[in-house]
Amino acid sequence: MIVAQRKPFAEIAEAAAGYRRVLVAGCGTCVAVCLTGGEKEAGILAAQLDIAAQLGEREQAFGVACVERQCDREFLDELAAQVAEHDAVLSLACGAGIQFLAERYPDTPVLAGVNTTFIGINNDVGVWGERCRSCRDCLLSVTGGVCPIALCPKGMLNGPCGGAEDGKCETDRERDCAWTLIYQRLENTGRLANLEPIITARNHQASLPGRQVHPAYERRYSAHE
Amino acid sequence: MGEKYEPKIAALICTYCTYTAADMAGSMRLQYPPNVRVVKLLCTGKVDVIYLLEIFKAGADAVMVSGCEIGDCHFLEGNLRAKERVAHAKTLLDEAGLGGGRLEMFHIGASDAPKWAQAVLTMTRRALELGPNPLGRSRPRPAAAQIVEEHRA
Numbered sequence: 001m002i003v004a005q006r007k008p009f010a011e012i013a014e015a016a017a018g019y020r021r022v023l024v025a026g027c028g029t030c031v032a033v034c035l036t037g038g039e040k041e042a043g044i045l046a047a048q049l050d051i052a053a054q055l056g057e058r059e060q061a062f063g064v065a066c067v068e069r070q071c072d073r074e075f076l077d078e079l080a081a082q083v084a085e086h087d088a089v090l091s092l093a094c095g096a097g098i099q100f101l102a103e104r105y106p107d108t109p110v111l112a113g114v115n116t117t118f119i120g121i122n123n124d125v126g127v128w129g130e131r132c133r134s135c136r137d138c139l140l141s142v143t144g145g146v147c148p149i150a151l152c153p154k155g156m157l158n159g160p161c162g163g164a165e166d167g168k169c170e171t172d173r174e175r176d177c178a179w180t181l182i183y184q185r186l187e188n189t190g191r192l193a194n195l196e197p198i199i200t201a202r203n204h205q206a207s208l209p210g211r212q213v214h215p216a217y218e219r220r221y222s223a224h225e
Numbered sequence: 226m227g228e229k230y231e232p233k234i235a236a237l238i239c240t241y242c243t244y245t246a247a248d249m250a251g252s253m254r255l256q257y258p259p260n261v262r263v264v265k266l267l268c269t270g271k272v273d274v275i276y277l278l279e280i281f282k283a284g285a286d287a288v289m290v291s292g293c294e295i296g297d298c299h300f301l302e303g304n305l306r307a308k309e310r311v312a313h314a315k316t317l318l319d320e321a322g323l324g325g326g327r328l329e330m331f332h333i334g335a336s337d338a339p340k341w342a343q344a345v346l347t348m349t350r351r352a353l354e355l356g357p358n359p360l361g362r363s364r365p366r367p368a369a370a371q372i373v374e375e376h377r378a
Contacts, residue, residue: 009320040275044317047278051321054282054360 001121002030002094003128004037004114012045012090013052015111019088020059022049024113025079025101026066027093034128037092037114039066045092045113070097076104083108118150136210137203142194144185151178157199232286232352234261234345237276239269241299243291245335250342257342258349261289268292270303277314281323282360287352291331291344304332327355 006012016022024046032038046062053060065082067075070093079101083089088109091098095116102110118130133150139157140147149155153171159179163170167180186192213221238244244265250257266272269292280288290311292304308330315325329351331344 009317040273043275044278047275047282048317048321050282051278051318051323051360055322 001033001119002096002116003034003118003120003130004031004092004094004116006036006041006045006092006114007112009048009052012111012113013049016049016060016088016090017058019086019109021061021063021086021088022111023063023065023079023082023086023089024049025070025089025091025093026064027070027091027097028066028068029071031093031097031114032066033122035126037094039064042066042092045090070094070101073100073104076101079105134210135202139199142199143182144189144191144194146178146181146185148178148182151176151181157202230353230357232260232349232357233284234287234289234348234352235264235280235285236261236289236291236345236348237264237266237269237272238289238291239293239299239304240265240267242293242297242335243331243333243341246333246338246341249336250338253338255338255342257345260349260352261345268298268300268303269307270298270300272307272310274310274314274317277311277328278317281318281327281358284358284360285327286355286358287327287329287348289329289331289344289348291333291341294332294334297334323358323360324355326351327358 024042026032026037026039026042028038032041035041042064046064049060049062053062063082063086065079067078069075070091079089083105086108088111089101089105090111090113091101092113093101094114095112098110098112118128119132119134120128120130123129130150131147133147135149139149148157148159152159153169153175154161156179159182160177161170161179164177164180165173167177169175169177183192183195186194236243238247244263247263269290272290277288277290290307292307293299295304298304311328311330315328318325318328329348331340333340333344
């Protein structure tokens with residue numbers, strides 16, 4: 001899932017300070033699971049902003065809303081009435097959701113309440129770890145299900161580098177060396193031969209904005225339609 | 226205003242421990258300040274950060290959460306969760322400028338009536354030191370229990 005972190009309160013309060021009626025809009029999917037921007041977190045942030053506004057003697061009111069996903073138009077439509085009643089929307093969705101909300105309601109200022117951090121997994125209650133950089137050229141079949149792009153600080157394609165020691169990374173002795181993990185995983189599954197070919201340089205197309213069409217919908221979105 | 230400041234303190238307390246202790250404090254005729262409004266919960270694990278913030282928004286001068294002694298929770302870890310949430314809510318109150326000092330977590334066993342009386346005294350003193358909560362002065366101040374009820378709905 002996409003993991004995000006709430007922005008510092010002072011930054012959020014400053015961004016919202018110029019608007020009288022602010023709608024705090026949560027998103028019920030990824031950011032709700034990582035306890036950053038779901039319905040509950042939207043309510044908490046609105047209460048906190050309300051307290052700060054009252055203490056600062058600012059005439060502000062904060063509404064709360066939450067949709068299933070801010071990255072789907074159908075769900076964003078549900079917000080229309082509430083958006084119309086407010087001067088700005090403070091979105092707690094990931095970067096994609098915030099942008100789509102701003103695109104759907106172009107006449108309303110949309111503010112970001114979170115910093116989107118990574119695509120990751122839930123390690124334990126309240127702890128998440130990065131696993132994917134969405135590089136569009138997945139190597140996981142070759143590298144034993146361990147991603148060298150996301151987990152190696154140098155993003156080495158043919159590792160390990162000379163900095164690995166006792167299975168730990170030179171950037172942080174607490175951090176596992178991704179390439180040591182790759183070697184161990186391949187050894188355990190009898191696939192060490194995977195390491196023999198040199199992995200060639202990456203296609204850096206990923207620096208362009210991505211677009212994806214499901215094969216079943218290709219005809220609908222093809223150039224001829 | 227000219228009125229004498231009488232702090233209003235909301236106490237969210239667990240029925241299995243602190244509530245029993247408070248009941249016993251009554252039976253024992255222990256004296257403690259009458260500023261506390263008790264909200265009985267089945268477990269302090271039910272306490273959510275949003276309850277705490279909303280109680281302050283409604284104008285409570287201080288809020289105390291009191292659960293079982295560590296290791297004694299009827300539901301094993303509800304009091305531990307409450308402890309973490311109260312600590313988090315204190316941070317949020319600091320950020321918002323109200324100050325986390327108005328909120329405190331206590332652990333009081335069912336047989337420990339004197340500790341309850343002492344805890345109420347501690348929070349009343351603290352609320353007096355911190356002065357009135359500036360929030361909610363201009364609006365009606367519904368009872369904390371009602372706010373908790375509204376959020377449950």
